[in-house]
Amino acid sequence: MNAPSTHPAPAATEKADDIILEVRGLKTYFPVKKGIWRRVVGHVKAVDGVDLTLRRGETLGLVGESGCGKTTLGRSIIRLIEPTAGSIHFHHGGERIDLMQLGRGEMRRLRRELQYIFQDPFSSLNPWMNVFDIVSEPLVVNRVASGSELRGRVESLIRRVGLKPDHLRRYPYAFSGGQRQRIGIARALALNPSLIIADEPVSALDVSVQAQILNLLEELQDEFNLTYIFVAHDLSVVEHISDRVAVMYLGEIVETAESGELYRNPSHPYTAALLSAVLDPDPDRRPERPRMKGIVPDPADAPPGCKFHTRCLYAEPHCAREVPVLREVAPGHESKACASCLERMRAEATGRAAEGVESASDRAEDVPHVSPAPLAAPVEDADNSPSNEGKQ
Template identity: 50%
Template sequence: METEKKEVIFKIKNLKTWFPITKGFMKKVVGNVKAVDDVSIEVYKGETLGIVGESGCGKSTFGKTVMMLEKPTGGEVLFNYNGEYKDITKFNKDEMFEFRKKVHMVFQDPYSALNPQKKIYTSFEEPLKTHGVDSVEEREKIMNRVLKMVNIQPDYLMRFPHEFSGGQRQRLCIARALEVTPEVLICDEPVSALDVSIQAQVLNLMKEIQKELNLTYLFIAHDLSVVQYMSDRIMVMYLGKIVEVADSKALYDEPLHPYTKALLSAIPVADIHHKKKRQVLEGEVPSPIHKPSGCAFHNRCPYCMDICKKEDPVLRYHGADGHMTACHLYDGSEVKA
């Protein structure tokens, strides 16, 4: 049976984001922090791509680079303009201004995302003015429409950010991101600062908005249960590289990479009768400045072989469902160990 071909909205090829380390009066570059190191992936229109990994794995830097808030060191980020793919890393100022209408970001901290000295009305009005909505009536119409989508009363626009709860503030940040009708939302830990009960409300709201507007989400989080609930596909990162990509159900049911297995084993189970075997990783996380040779995970991997210490594994398909992993244990569809 032939699978339905999905439209690709982002084609990311060999993306690198390195931060130089300087030393001395002359600021001589003595090394680089390789936050994102040779990442290639396609993002499909209308899907939620979850991005997970330990703190410092590069997932937030990856999201910021895709939106060009961080300048990439190398690689391409191709965005779909009605069937024509353009490399946004080469955009000039005017082209980048137009791109900003299509891709928006929801940041982790709703407290710092809104200016505490300005009323919500002003924070919502500025992006619309910037993007050419000159009529006051039209601006207010758009503001009322997006506030209705996140279940907030229009008269709340005249309040200051400190007058809202954390959940309300995050909903306001989502509403502001929707003002210029973007195609993609990059969500960087959008619910990690919220209580669990409020998290559920915000996540359900985001799902409803996605369905209504056919949005594409890049959903960055460290909470694996949240990622499972939100995502269609999941990308697992370790030290700036992709180690596994799979459909959400396939990844949680049959993870392939030893790192993914260890991450999933840490998810708590709310059942006292069900005992889950935890896979504890030994050793320290290597420095992103001086990565080990071969597979960066080999010093913590319980299945480490000689080849793992010498050759960096290639991200390749394993099976027919689009499941990919970068591990020497797998060669095509045959398991070595």
């Protein structure tokens, strides 16, 4: 997404290094306690050494399976959950502030810039407060406005997200999921933040409503110059909204790239497996089997070496010993896949592409890279349930 048209001149020149957030080595561990004395016997490493860089005005999609630490990462970045280690530098007003070093009070004041949209539109609105109280709370708490000014601001917010001012007197139970999510968005916008972390904001909604909310989020991004971290498990949603995508597995980021590049040229076996699981609206195409084996390991007892090796189809003995690092595989495209694994992926992909050119996806035809679809032979007896119905 490009910088908004309101101030094009500075945005165009500074865009490349106009960084808003730098996360370095972020770790969030939850202790596992056992026995009468509640002794700490281990840690769930929900976020285990994450590096992220976010440019102003962009949308970073954060994807991964359930339990991979997406939500924890999102919440740790704004210290809703206290991270265990690492640094979070937030650029605000020409300053570079390390959120981890802030006291409670300073952090509370800075929350005006860092807002959060919740996954569940039902539990995130206090059922005892009416919409006006819910949306105005951030303004009241921060003493931004009061009286008729407050009312005016809340009314314009609620209009901006597509609701009517006479909805303000109502209570959350009177709204549908999509409307509730709009209320949540209005609340997040109230303080005019610069960074919004949206935690699967559409996954609890109907598919028809998802599109409306996504469009609303995009419009608001242009209008208020917002930066998003968009957490999701649905790759098609992420592709739609993100400029860049980070793929998470067991608390680590295994691959980041511009979203088009990631979809065309997945360079980590996990990303490839995730993409193979995306349902295709074309009913004639046989859905492929996800190309990995087993289930997510217990995050309290993560495998040594490359965390993905227990499920990877290209695993070799060295994978259990050597810890891979993020390295650039193409400009702006980083992956944690080890060299041998990447090689085998590429080889298989080109082999498949040569074999079945006619079946290659539309996407693959207009790009020079390999097709994302046939990276490995589908596991026998592919599940042939109709793809788009399963999604509804």
